[in-house]
Amino acid sequence: MGTQRILSGMRPTGKLHLGHYTGALENWIEQQNLMAPDGSRLYETCFLIADYHSLTTSLDTSEIYSHTIDMLTDWLAAGVDPEKSPVFRQSQVKEHAELFLIFSMLITSARLERNPTLKEQVRDLQMESLTYGHLGYPVLQAADILLYKGSVVPVGEDQIPHVEITREIARKFNNHYPHPTKGEVFLEPEPKITKFSRLVGLDGRAKMSKSLGNTILLSDGPEEVQKKMRNAVTDTQKQRKNDPGRPEVCSVFSYHSRFSSPELLCSIEADCRSGALGCVDCKRMCATAISEELAPILERRKQYEADPVLVRSILLEGENKARAIAKETMQEVRAAMQLGEQ
Secondary structure: OOOEEEEEEEOOOOOOEHHHHHHHHHHHHHHHHOEOOOOOEOEEEEEEEOOOHHHHOOOOOOOHHHHHHHHHHHHHHHOOOOOOOOEEEHHHOOHHHHHHHHHHOOOOHHHHHOOHHHHHHHHHOOOOOOOHHHHOHHHHHHHHHHHOOOOEEEEOHHHHHHHHHHHHHHHHHHHHOOEOOOEOOOOOOEEEEOOOOOOEOOOOOOEOOHHHOOOOEOOOOHHHHHHHHHOOOOOOOOOOOOOOOOHHHOHHHHHHHHHOOHHHHHHHHHHHHHOOOOHHHHHHHHHHHHHHHHHHHHHHHHHHHOOHHHHHHHHHHHHHHHHHHHHHHHHHHHHHHOOOOO
């Protein structure tokens, strides 16, 4: 098949935290840079700023542009290469809305209401009512993926139902509207199960979330990381330094597992269990390990922050590239549907 294409995206929520980094962003960068044995790129990668998707849970758009720039700056600082991976806003490529409209005719509301991921979101957000747009979230997601002929969709297991809806829509479109020369317009994308490393928040009770105030941002300097880490929740049974600890229930140790070297990790685990290592020193070492990994990201971020014109030009260039791909796809869609000139 040659190089496969991946589309991944995030809602524009502003500055990103460590949970975003370990849960998705570093995986994007790995996919972007993977090489095949013949020296070609294993994947073509496109990264979407999903500003339409953000409307499903909030109608407030007053800060959506500033949040977009903050998030994009973090993407670039973390290693997203705009030469390899176009970055673009969903709202600036009109074909997303056009294909969403067409796809919405190919699926029933009953099918969407059976989506287990949607049911979980309604429950978790304690939503009393559901908008049409929120119900159709997976249909817009299908349009996002298929508009760029995405053939591989990296997802956690909880997102598998959305990929299946995308496959169903692609299959139904192809069956109803065969292209006069190409046959099938869309490939049915395959899910690629990715074990996202979700970090627990500093409060130890939930995943990292800015709304909960339990995050370390990618843009936090060493002093801020140390300050936040001092308040991190540890093993509640370890009251004094010499008390034996339980690393398996400690949120700080979970950070060590990701950011500290294997040698240091083994030492910390042994000393925690024996009581030789106190929580204050453990947190200090953890903050240092995190800041060491964030140091090059922080340095690149400062460069992008100092040149907002560059960041905006990267975004506009990515949107031009995305429009070219989207326009070609929609030409195929219209030809298959016999819409427009004969």
